[in-house]
Amino acid sequence: MNTRSSDITLFEFKSVGLNVLSFVPVTLDTTQLETALGEKIGRGQHFLSGSQLALDFDALPEIPTAIDVKAVIMLLQQFYLHAVACKGGNTAQQAAAREAGLIVLDSDSILTSAPGAAANSPAEEVVTPAPAAAAERNPALIITRPVRTGQQVYARGGDLIVTALVSAGAELIADGNIHVYAPLRGRALAGARGDTMARVFTTCMEAELVSIAGVYRTLDDSLPASIRSKPSQVYLDQDKLVIEALQGTN
Structure with missing residues (x-):
């Protein structure tokens, strides 16, 4: 039995979001x-x-x-x-x-x-991303062991949750938020693919560098006593990186 070509769907056009x-x-x-x-x-x-x-x-x-x-x-x-x-x-x-x-x-x-397409100063680099295309979030990546010096953990498409020490020289990267329920002494880069609403949370802020959507700041010894080693969060206010103590945690 012959099948007419008009009865067969050979292709379709579908709308997709750009992941570029x-x-x-x-x-x-x-x-x-x-x-x-x-x-x-x-x-x-x-x-x-x-x-x-x-x-x-x-x-x-x-x-x-x-x-x-x-x-x-x-x-x-x-x-x-x-x-x-x-x-x-x-x-x-x-x-x-x-x-x-x-x-x-x-x-x-x-x-x-x-990230890193434009710069303001050595201490803080600013990128102005367009709103990221809506995408389904992956489940949070949960790390329960210490992240040692030289190690890198990347939560692609979702949040990263760490319940152990993040040593100096370690690097945390997430397309979403980063939560560290322990001392954060390494680098934390949230919103790695342009999510300007992402945040970094930690119960003990001692980070070397923090970044949201490509806007980053090296901390070294620049943190005030009200934030250093205290529960803190990092977020973007327009193009400005804000680091502040979490209220009601003491």
Whole structure:
């Protein structure tokens, strides 16, 4: 029995949310970018490994050639990042990106910003991410053992809960919130993929560095006595990182 092709559904069009990070360079000099990327995320695997990127040309003053754009794409691949699209900029910049094989996104596309794309000062770097695309949260990752120096824990797509000591030199990363019910002495990076509503909570704030959605601050000995070693939280107030004591915990 023959089946008419009209009776068979060969494909469908479905709406999906973009899961793409925006990478906002101020130059396409690959030597400078390589140094900056190495300092920011290191040479090995990192919490953004495998992410798809859109090159955002809004902060780029130069008019690149397709060869320039391809060189940046290849550089990003060395850091386990995959440029698949571009956005912003002028017609000439977009034409070069298109020739280099990137998709040109319109201004309505939903993107989040890659941590470290812009800087205010050595102590605090600020990225202004667009609202992250709504996505289903994964269950919280719960760690009950101490996180030792040199260890990294990443809760992809959800919250991270640690009920033991986080040593100096350890790193906690979460796409959602970070809760540490013990001394926090290492680094804590919440909202790693652009969630500006994420927070860091700890019962004993002694962190080396804290970050929310790419806005970070190194603490060292700068914490006041009202916060150091006390129950505290970290959150964003617009683009300002706020660290304050938790009320009613003493």
